[in-house]
Amino acid sequence: MPEEPKKPRKIVPKKYPMPEQDPKARTKNFDEVPLGQDGQTAILEAQRCLQCKPGLNRKLCMDGCPVEIDIPGFIRKVQEGNFEEAIRIIRMKQNLPAVCGRVCPYENQCEGNCVLGRKNEPVGIGRLERFLADWERREMKKGKVQVPPSTGKKVAVVGAGPAGLTVAGDLAKLGHKVTMFEALQYCGGVLVYGIPEFRLPKEIVHAEVDYIRRMGVDIKNDHVVGKLDTVDELLQDYDAVFVGTGAGLPGWTGLPGENLNGIMSANEFLTRVNLMKAFKFPEYDTPIRVGERVVTIGGGNVAMDCARTSLRLGCKESVILYRRSDAELPARREEIHHAKEEGIRFELLAAPVEFIGDECGNVKQVKALRMKLGEPDASGRRRPIKIPGSEFIIDAQTVLIAIGQSPNPLVPMTTPDLRTTKEGTIAVDPEGRTSKKGVWAGGDIASGAATVILAMGDGKKAAKSMHNYLIGERSWPAPEVFEKLSCEM
């Protein structure tokens, strides 16, 4: 490799552009919206990085990454054009780079800390990660992934979402025998049933899962823990158990008329479309239907995904109904931007009060109230206040409820000595240990609905703690610790 000249570079203020599908064209298909950069652009982007040294009294990119990727290290290799080494550095910490490079909220994570980002745009760390993972998938040979000799220890991982996949990958890398139990027919959790194809093609998730399988992880799909083996039964066969069952329970408004036909939870809508591929009906058998106007209730990533999916399924107008203002929309900015580009109508400062049906039991209208913003609430966001007498009606043939998910209750329900908080999450200590000896938990089931990278961060911490337990002394925190945790939270 010829030496690159080391003279001080001029700062390039903006990220190199990411080619994207045209907004008009893309609302007619389910193909990915950002198209990815080529190798030349990746090298140029990497060259924007200042290669900061850690240790000084300031936060750097890697401090913002929950899985502790050596960011300057891999970027250095990209600068040199050594993609193979660059992805190897990422892989040391990150089991799902192609996924995180797409859906990580990097603006608040690694890129949010980038030194360059104070005056200019930060280095495009997410898109570099994505580039390398895509490059690897295309270029590198597939085969068994090297793992160290077996330790003879057996681990069960329940739930194959980002948290479970991280634990499985990390423990397999350390030579433990991992078996993963997943309720659905495919692995990936929200990555396969929730996040739509145009943001995260399912083939990519399958490829990442395949990588973990090639590390020797045994994956058992169609296996609902709690209905088949319970956690207690797993503990008889395995040295340790990790629970990463996610926040799969849909939230409802509880308003009159919610059970009318045409009203669905975001989970039902997205599961039909993504997991069951209803967008390819009748090539795939699962049906889905949207009317002329689709109203989505909520303002997070899930709501954006619903609204944008509806457009692609052919509705004439897709409306987001959110009770606060634009500034409070909890979705990632990039998603909001994409949604607006595609022509989604934002009906802000409005909340539904009733769903009105026709004589056949189909929804036809949403009755809503205008809101205004008051004082900040506990979450720091300004509280929405109803404006009396401001009712208005929107016609809608489909209504999607995207107002949040809560923890999946099945495992806690069937594991009597697993302590939960009043929100229904499993109580864990900072290492991810639960009140039950030998059982760890992490991801959305422990934190409540959060993000892919935080679930992976939890998985990392738990894997470390599980490894210590497996090879060392099997001590466990006193029960009081969890008693405190479960009432505090």
Next chain:
Amino acid sequence: MNVEMQRQLGVMASAQSRWAGVLVTGRMRARMYEVVKSDKLTPDVIKLEISAPHIAKKAKAGQFIMVTPTEHGERIPLTMADFSPEKGTITIAALEVGKTTRELGKMKAGDKLFSLVGPLGIPTHLHQYGTVVSIGGGIGLALMYPVVRAFRQGGNKTVNIIGARNEKLLIYEDEIKSVSDEFYVCTDDGSKGHKGFVSDILKDLIAKGRKIDLVYAVGPIIMMKVIANITRPHNIKTIVSLNPIMVDGTGMCGSCRVIINGKTKFGCVDGPEFDGHEVDFDNLTARNRRYLPEEQVALRRWQEAK
């Protein structure tokens, strides 16, 4: 730039970083579920015995499975008509109403199913009630068999009433009879047993002042509604097994929501059995018609392709 790097860049530029062409699918699956026996009970009811030892070991009366026959298929719920931990098999019986059930109807011994999840739902609450009158209609008879068997094993006196449109459509007759203390057959056309509805027999038993501690009903929605209306004024506890449209069957989507005593419940995790006096049957009927046009498209397309 060295040669390797140029090669890498060339590839990237031409492939435009799209993932197309890199096909790793979810098809590499550890488990497949083999059909070990396939029978036709009537011209349009299929009975399949499927190898699924892990499910058979845990299954209980009243529980169901979600089956996806092929990779492109729909996930549909079917109740287990039988299960044998010893043989490691479960049995399902399906009325061939649409595309997916007809696809199952074509399955032969040795064929493999893409996905099978279970046992799901809350098992029938078994208890020594006393006299249990169980009523089944149509395909409900297959679902009813393991439940009445369990009632009997639990020490109840079992009065079983079964019905179908005509004699040829009566299924599981011998099996149910074998676990009955009292047994009645009805057909709409009178080709066997009483000519008329299963509800006639129930009304008759009530009119005769028979002591009934529980009524269990499974069959068409309208049948269950009629039964619940008959028992309500007499305050006879009535359990019905509902069949809302499901997607995952594990409590994740709410497709299966039903209204019970004014409250929303999920058929798959809170049910499928509920107190018949609390069910909003009209809402269930409306909700089960949600995808009629699409179901017809799927069926027509499948028939044409054959």
